[in-house]
Amino acid sequence: MTTQISTLGELLSTAGTQWRVYDIGRRITKIDKQQFAQIEATQTPYPYPLGSHALIAIQFWDNQATVDPYVWFLKFPLDEQSKLIVASRDHFASMVLEALGTELTGEHADGKLDNNPYVFTPNANKLAAFNALLKKELNRPASQYYEYSELYFAGKLPSNAWQSLAIQGLADFAYRLEHGQNNINLQTIWPSLPLEVKQPLSAMLEHVEIDTAFSEQLQRAINTSIEQQQLDTLICNLRAISGSKAQGLVAQSVDTLLGCEYRHEADLLLTLAGRCWEVFIDRERLFKFLDCAANNHQIDGLFASIFADLVAIPQLRPHVLSILRADNRSDNLSRAIGRLFS
Template identity: 75%
Template sequence: MTAQISTLGELLSAAGTQWRAYDIGRRITKLDKKQFAQIESTLTPYPYPLAGHALLAIQFWDNNATLDPYVWFLKFPLDEQSKLVAASRDHFANMVVEALGTEITGEQAQGKLDNNPYVFTPNANKLAAFNALLKREINRPASQYYEYAELYFAGNLPEDAWQNLAVQGLADFAFRLDHGKNAEHLNASWSSLPMPVKQPLSAMLEHVAGNTQFSELLYKDCITALKNKQLDVLICNLRALSASKAQGLLLQAVDQILADELANEADVLLTLTGRCWSAFSEQSRLFILLDKAAHNTQVDGLFTSIFADLVAIPSLRPHVLSILRAENRSETLSRAIGRLFS
């Protein structure tokens, strides 16, 4: 990298672009430029690590842009403190400069980073969700699939019409709940949606801060699913609730789930860890989660995976490490912790 360009932010600015950065590993979350600069300079750890990496979406456009922005999906390794491995970032930026110079927009840039080792393709749900978010943020129309989804949730299509819903249409609907009567229609239809609709829709809603009324519905449906022992329904409701602004309701739901036998299920534990991580800054709640994971025998290495995931999150790291010194651990949890260091 040149002496003048030492960060991705500087590279993007030197190329004359406007840009935004998002975490796309956990919940799609915008990173403000000051925060991103601190991450790049390794002054602060990456806030949302996933499997030892920062998964980023960099959206950029030139100042005279008439087309949709360009997007880089990038995957950079993090160190044991969840700080960016700057050498990898430097390597990527050097490759960009060598391939494109500072002409990173326009037709000449197309395809030139296809084999870059730091470029990755998010899964279909993440791609659809990010595309829906991007279209909304730059005031572009939703995809061609949105209108059909809107008609479906309004109850204006035949009962079996769900079979023709597209994932992108569900994403567009989820990110446009404040359009028309979309929120009202979702509230009215959510509890009776067929699972082939509810599951992909919940994967979109986990990136959307729903209103309080919808959050209350999701909480009630979580409790009903616990009573009826409906594992798949519970997980859908929990995913949809996880990004809610009504964090009190989410915490109540998490506590109810942890007190139920369904919390012994690996899929529930993984959903709690992966989507509701903010709930575990409370020590007693974290303790219960880790104890449940230690007792789980369904999935080999589940405790190790959950511990590694949570301890890497900077906001949770001190809480997770304090469990190592806790004296009132069950024998099973103590053994599980011991295996981490064997």
């Protein structure tokens, strides 16, 4: 039976599990089974590459199980067209079969893949956000830290209570904005939140499709941050709005940023590339963004890094490559592109 297993999807199904796949490299995003099958068959590139790798989370559970699902966090290399290098996937699958057979759940599975070269540990923010998402999707209670966060954002705790907020509690709150008054409470308190809260909270909100009203507030907050010359706050607002349902508002905010005094700042450029890549499907906006990156002189190699990141994203690749042939580039952009091939 095991010799016929050629994909992770087959492995998981043969083991009798129910399973789901998520990208966990950029924005935590569910990948449907049909798309994942096409990725495994190299019929389609991986949609959200990061650093020439696919960073995925596979959640699976036995139909008879009552415990929390198992999760594999896996990192597979991609080729220059962002397609899966299947030899790595096959190697991982063979290691799983050798260690576990097709019994992927149960006590005997614990710890068996700890030293597997394709297994990785996401950072604390991603882990908290992913855990919050799974709890919500499975209709499980939030963590023990959620209630404190809910009280804090409702303004029912002392002003210095933020020092006791937990990362997991912030993640649970971000994924439960539709619960009770959470969304309204957050909009009310957002302008007065200390940076120490905004930074980790925005790292959770970037994975959430916030509504239009909150997006409009964040768009105004971005403009205010520019006027008040608060770069750190500006980046928090940008991260928080980046996953919004109202992508038109995100695009408008990006246009504003590409014309502001911070347009050459490394932190802003990296945030735009990492969180707002979807708006660069517009070639003119992409052109402006790359021109801003070419004018950054804070970090050596920043332009090359951003170029490599964006050209790997399948939906952006043709647009990024078209810049190489454009004849209306600025001198700085032309020089930056020239250095890519020197």
